[in-house]
Amino acid sequence: MYLGVDIGTSGVKAVLVSETGAVVATAARELVLSHPAPLWSEQDPDAWVDAAIGAVDVLAQHHPREVTQVRGIGLSGQMHGATLLGADGRPLRPAILWNDGRSHAECIELERRCLSLHAIAGNLAMPGFTAPKLLWVARHEPHIFERVAKVLLPKAYVRYRLTGEMAEDMSDAAGTLWLDVGRRSWSAELLKAAGLDLHHMPRLVEGSNASAVLASEFAQRWGMAKDVMVAGGAGDNAASAIGLGAIAPGDAFLSLGTSGVVFRVTDRFAPAPASAVHAFCHALPGLWHQMGVMLSAAASLAWLAGVMETPAVALLAPLGERVEGPSPVKFLPYLDGERTPHNDAAASGAFVGLRAATGRSQIVQAVLEGVAFAARDNLTALSAAGGAIAELDLVGGGSRSPLWAQICADVLGIAVHRVEEGEVGAALGAARLGRLAATGDDPAQVCTRPRRLASFVPRASAVSAYDEAYRRWRELYPALKESL
Numbered sequence: 001m002y003l004g005v006d007i008g009t010s011g012v013k014a015v016l017v018s019e020t021g022a023v024v025a026t027a028a029r030e031l032v033l034s035h036p037a038p039l040w041s042e043q044d045p046d047a048w049v050d051a052a053i054g055a056v057d058v059l060a061q062h063h064p065r066e067v068t069q070v071r072g073i074g075l076s077g078q079m080h081g082a083t084l085l086g087a088d089g090r091p092l093r094p095a096i097l098w099n100d101g102r103s104h105a106e107c108i109e110l111e112r113r114c115l116s117l118h119a120i121a122g123n124l125a126m127p128g129f130t131a132p133k134l135l136w137v138a139r140h141e142p143h144i145f146e147r148v149a150k151v152l153l154p155k156a157y158v159r160y161r162l163t164g165e166m167a168e169d170m171s172d173a174a175g176t177l178w179l180d181v182g183r184r185s186w187s188a189e190l191l192k193a194a195g196l197d198l199h200h201m202p203r204l205v206e207g208s209n210a211s212a213v214l215a216s217e218f219a220q221r222w223g224m225a226k227d228v229m230v231a232g233g234a235g236d237n238a239a240s241a242i243g244l245g246a247i248a249p250g251d252a253f254l255s256l257g258t259s260g261v262v263f264r265v266t267d268r269f270a271p272a273p274a275s276a277v278h279a280f281c282h283a284l285p286g287l288w289h290q291m292g293v294m295l296s297a298a299a300s301l302a303w304l305a306g307v308m309e310t311p312a313v314a315l316l317a318p319l320g321e322r323v324e325g326p327s328p329v330k331f332l333p334y335l336d337g338e339r340t341p342h343n344d345a346a347a348s349g350a351f352v353g354l355r356a357a358t359g360r361s362q363i364v365q366a367v368l369e370g371v372a373f374a375a376r377d378n379l380t381a382l383s384a385a386g387g388a389i390a391e392l393d394l395v396g397g398g399s400r401s402p403l404w405a406q407i408c409a410d411v412l413g414i415a416v417h418r419v420e421e422g423e424v425g426a427a428l429g430a431a432r433l434g435r436l437a438a439t440g441d442d443p444a445q446v447c448t449r450p451r452r453l454a455s456f457v458p459r460a461s462a463v464s465a466y467d468e469a470y471r472r473w474r475e476l477y478p479a480l481k482e483s484l
Contacts (some may be wrong), residue, residue, distance in 0.1 A: 001069040002438070004431030005055065006236065006424075007048045007077035007154050009033065009097065009258045010302075014055035015424050016066055017431040021448065024066055026424055027058035034094065039101035039127075039345065041336070042094035045083050048154055049161045053218075060222045068223040072438030073162075073214060074231040074430035076239030077155025079175040082133040085150040085157075092144050095154065096133045099259070099295050099336040101345030103127040106135035110177070114193035121190060122174075122181045122271030122279035127337070127345040128295070131177035131194045138195055151176075151200050155233055162230065163212035166202035169232035170281035171239075173204060181288070182269035184281055205232040207242075207283030208436035208443060231437035233430055234283035237261050237291060240395050242283050242429030244419065245449035249287075252382075252389045254375060254408065254416065255425075256398025260297025262378040264290045264389060272385035276340040283433060284443055290386055292340035292378030296349070297371050298398045300333040304367050308360070315364045321402040325462060326469035327362045329353045331370030332476055338374070341381045342477065350480055368404050369466075372411040373473045379412055391415040393452075395425040402454065409456040411466045419450040 001024070006013045011031050016024040029051035034042045060067045080098040085091060096102075107125035110132055111117055117125060125132055130151070138145040152160060153176070156168045173179045173186075178194070178201065180187040186201050205211045214228040234242060237255060241263060244253055249267040254260070266288045271279040278291040296303070305312040330352040337345035351366065383389060394416050398404050402418075409416040432446050 001066050001071065002431045002435040003056065003070045003073045004427040004429065004434060005052050005073065005075050005158070006239065006427040006430055007052060007075065007158055008236065008426070009078050009099070012048065012051035012055050013424055013427045014052070014059055015427040015431055016059055016063060017428065017435070021446070023424065023428065025059055025063045026427070027055040029054045037102070041097040041100040043081070043097060045091045045095050045154070045157050048158050052158050056222060064223060070224050070228055072229045072231060072434035074432065074434030074437070075155040075159055075233035076236050076426040076430040077153065077158070077172065077233070079153065079172055079235040079237070080128050080130050081154045082130050083152045083154060083157045084137065084144065084148050085152060086147050087149045089160070092147055093141070098128045100133065101127045101337045103132035103136040104345050106132040106139070109135060110193055114190060117177065117190065117193070118271065118273045120180050120187050121177045122269060122273065123177065124273045124276055124343055125177060126339060126343055128339060129175060129177045131190070134194045134196065145195070148200065150202065151196070152202060156202055159212060159230060159233070162218055163215055165212035167205050167211040167232065168202045169205055169207040169234055169283060171207055171283045172235040174280035175235060179281070181279060181281055206285045207232040207234045207238065207433050208285070210437040229434070229438040231433040233433055235280070236426045237263055238280070238283040238289065239429035239433070240425040241265065241289065242432050242447050243425035244393050244395065245447045247284055247287065247443060247447045253393040253395055255396040256297045256371070256394065256404065257396035258297065258299045260294040260371060260375055260378070262292045262375060262382055262392070264382055264386065266290055266386065270386055275381040275385060276343045277381050277385045283429070290382055292381050294333065294340065294371070294374040294378060295338055296333045296335040298396060300335060300349070300367050300371055301398070303335055304364065315360070316401055316403060318361050319365060319403055322406045323365055323403070325465045327365040327369055329358060329362050329366035330473050330476060331366040332480070333367070333370045333374050340378050347477070347481070350476065352476055368407050369411065369469070370473070372408045373470050375408060376411050376470055389414065391417065393417050393419050395419065402456070405454070405456045409458050410462040411470060413458050413463055415458070416456045417452045418454045418456070419452050
């Protein structure tokens with residue numbers, strides 16, 4: 001048995017995976033976000049630990065025999081979060097998350113300090129990344145910055161609490177702007193630009209290699225052996241790729257989680273910062289990936305459900321499994337700013353085209369389409385950076401909706417495939433990395449492709465209408481940029 005734990009933004013998921021690769025059981029715990037000021041997004045690091053322990057407790061309670069057989073554990077997690085620890089190993093403040101937009105000015109300063117940033121890190125300086133957050137803390141909370149002994153990412157903090165070891169994998173480290181992504185090592189030059197040095201960083205390990213042994217306290221708590229290996233693990237999107245078997249150059253998927261991602265595996269470091277495409281290490285040695293990111297995907301639907309005080313499932317039900325054409329209402333899904341292609345933390349969401357006759361279903365459809373249009377922006381950017389993408393597997397909470405999948409196919413103009421276990425992809429990928437760390441098995445034998453549950457192909461009757469709707473939607477951001 002192998003255990004995968006995914007430390008997400010809205011919750012923690014734990015999944016038990018058998019020797020045959022089947023998902024045996026899952027458990028989850030919710031997390032809450034804090035927004036103490038405009039553009040701010042924070043979480044209590046200890047809440048991640050409590051949720052992770054709680055999720056595994058549930059598995060141990062309901063599946064004690066299987067849990068005692070766990071040989072390897074993998075962790076995946078939300079990327080970029082700045083978890084600042086003092087000399088005692090305790091957090092100095094709440095973690096500043098990936099969707100926090102406060103450090104725009106610090107991004108400009110970071111690029112001024114390090115002219116080789118793009119070449120080394122392979123990415124633009126964006127407020128979501130970790131390095132600008134540390135510059136913000138140094139400027140606005142100097143009493144905190146001077147006490148920083150270590151900077152960890154979310155899953156690395158959970159690893160530290162579960163094992164006593166501070167380590168980070170290459171895929172997550174690539175999202176800090178402190179990694180030499182091509183060489184897969186910390187860059188002293190990039191760290192210096194943020195006022196840090198190598199001793200502030202955890203040691204690096206490949207995602208499929210062992211990073212630590214589970215502490216005896218937790219091995220006893222869950223009835224596990226004393227030598228359970230904890231893998232390096234992966235950032236959430238690289239872990240989802242492992243869960244999807246996306247380990248060969250050209251493999252690609254679309255994630256409709258809290259954020260949205262178009263992800264493609266590459267066999268080399270292939271940066272394309274001009275179009276705000278991310279170039280990161282993959283979770284396996286010798287592989288990298290390109291990624292376009294939208295900050296509010298399923299989060300946009302969750303936001304609407306909250307505003308309307310109606311569960312998302314109930315909002316979607318009246319629309320059925322397909323729509324005939326675009327909604328007359330347009331929605332910009334920039335509730336937390338946007339990365340690809342705009343790199344604009346201050347971008348705002350908007351509805352355009354509301355009329356007295358506008359109904360709820362048209363607004364719901366507009367939200368689904370707005371996210372799909374943003375995904376098309378990402379697909380266009382990745383295609384320009386490395387060639388066309390012919391089809392995409394679909395993962396994340398949004399993959400549950402056949403309606404959304406069909407809209408994505410019609411908007412993107414390519415086939416979209418809903419896959420088995422698509423909603424636990426990151427946790428499944430983490431479990432697979434846990435297996436690789438414990439056994440040394442061949443990744444090609446472990447990281448197999450999931451069964452496709454349904455395929456959604458572009459409908460000729462809808463594609464042309466969505467092409468025109470996308471063209472008009474693209475005009476909204478520049479038109480509204482200065483007024484929102």
